[in-house]
Amino acid sequence: MTDPIEMLIVDDExxxxxxxxxxVGGLGPVRFARSGxxxxxxxxxxxPDVVLLDVVMPEQDGFQVTRALRSDPLxxxxxxxxxxxxxxxxxxxxxxxxxxxxxxxKPAPPALVRQxxxxxxxLARRRRG
Amino acid sequence: xxxxxxxxxxxxxxxGNAGLARRLLxxxxxxxxxxxxxxxxxxxxxxxxxxxxxxxxxxxxxxxxAAARACEVLxxxxxxxxxAEWRSALDxxxxxxxxxxxxxxxxxAGLPEDSPAEGRAGGEYPVSPGTLAALLADNDLAALAAVxxxxxxxxxSPCNDDILEAVRALDFTRAASLLAVEEGDND
Numbered sequence: 001m002t003d004p005i006e007m008l009i010v011d012d013e014x015x016x017x018x019x020x021x022x023x024v025g026g027l028g029p030v031r032f033a034r035s036g037x038x039x040x041x042x043x044x045x046x047x048p049d050v051v052l053l054d055v056v057m058p059e060q061d062g063f064q065v066t067r068a069l070r071s072d073p074l075x076x077x078x079x080x081x082x083x084x085x086x087x088x089x090x091x092x093x094x095x096x097x098x099x100x101x102x103x104x105x106k107p108a109p110p111a112l113v114r115q116x117x118x119x120x121x122x123l124a125r126r127r128r129g
Numbered sequence: 130x131x132x133x134x135x136x137x138x139x140x141x142x143x144x145g146n147a148g149l150a151r152r153l154l155x156x157x158x159x160x161x162x163x164x165x166x167x168x169x170x171x172x173x174x175x176x177x178x179x180x181x182x183x184x185x186x187x188x189x190x191x192x193x194x195a196a197a198r199a200c201e202v203l204x205x206x207x208x209x210x211x212x213a214e215w216r217s218a219l220d221x222x223x224x225x226x227x228x229x230x231x232x233x234x235x236x237x238a239g240l241p242e243d244s245p246a247e248g249r250a251g252g253e254y255p256v257s258p259g260t261l262a263a264l265l266a267d268n269d270l271a272a273l274a275a276v277x278x279x280x281x282x283x284x285x286s287p288c289n290d291d292i293l294e295a296v297r298a299l300d301f302t303r304a305a306s307l308l309a310v311e312e313g314d315n316d
Contacts, residue, residue: 085183
């Protein structure tokens with residue numbers, strides 16, 4: 001029996017949230033945010049193990065949210081997986097430069113999403129010691 | 130058909146939940162009218178076509194996703210939004226949306242009208258309004274399953290239907306407000 005993984009899904013599009021939730025819901029509790037601002041508040045209130053973060057969002061995009069998470073001691077160690085329909089080399093480079101741990105192209109097979117989240121959660125636990 | 134609408138693919142992504150698929154697809158076609166793109170400007174349009182592409186890909190609308198991405202690439206390349214190239218790409222997207230809608234309608238027409246409750250996690254235990262309110266306050270997606278059970282057990286009322294719809298649309302703030310009003314009325 002593995003420990004539940006606490007996740008936060010961030011996307012401005014409800015359908016994308018629900019599809020990711022269908023993929024990872026069995027791994028542990030899942031909260032969601034529909035904006036970067038809301039995501040940062042929820043992450044500070046109760047830091048999750050893994051954030052699944054859309055890149056293209058109005059106001060704060062996923063890159064900006066990643067930087068904000070990394071710059072706050074409360075959320076600096078949270079694992080961040082950027083999720084985007086646009087997944088070119090430049091996007092991946094920029095995401096990793098901002099401090100993201102992983103980058104996933106959507107649509108993604110549910111089994112792949114689950115496996116990546118499991119691996120990130122394991123890394124998160126090691127990172128926290 | 131798969132180059133227009135990959136129904137098996139979308140079912141795989143949502144654990145075979147046909148009721149959820151029906152609702153997400155219906156919402157997609159209600160939301161993403163090409164008119165909104167034509168009426169938009171600059172970065173808003175790029176975000177909108179990106180959003181259409183991402184959602185369409187997730188929902189198995191392969192042709193729409195490809196056409197939306199072509200629009201996005203064109204905008205990123207600096208193509209003027211009033212140019213012939215942009216107009217042609219937008220026409221292609223409109224056509225793909227129309228064709229996809231027909232394909233989706235044909236598939237959905239073969240499904241039972243009323244799907245069973247969409248919630249799966251957590252078994253059959255009753256859900257109290259307090260529990261539902263707490264899940265909504267936390268933006269916890271367990272509320273999606275909880276609200277289905279709560280709604281099934283609650284007295285029928287337009288307000289309860291609105292709460293169900295608000296949760297399904299992930300508008301938890303509205304759902305929480307409606308739930309507070311409903312519970313206040315019941316006191």
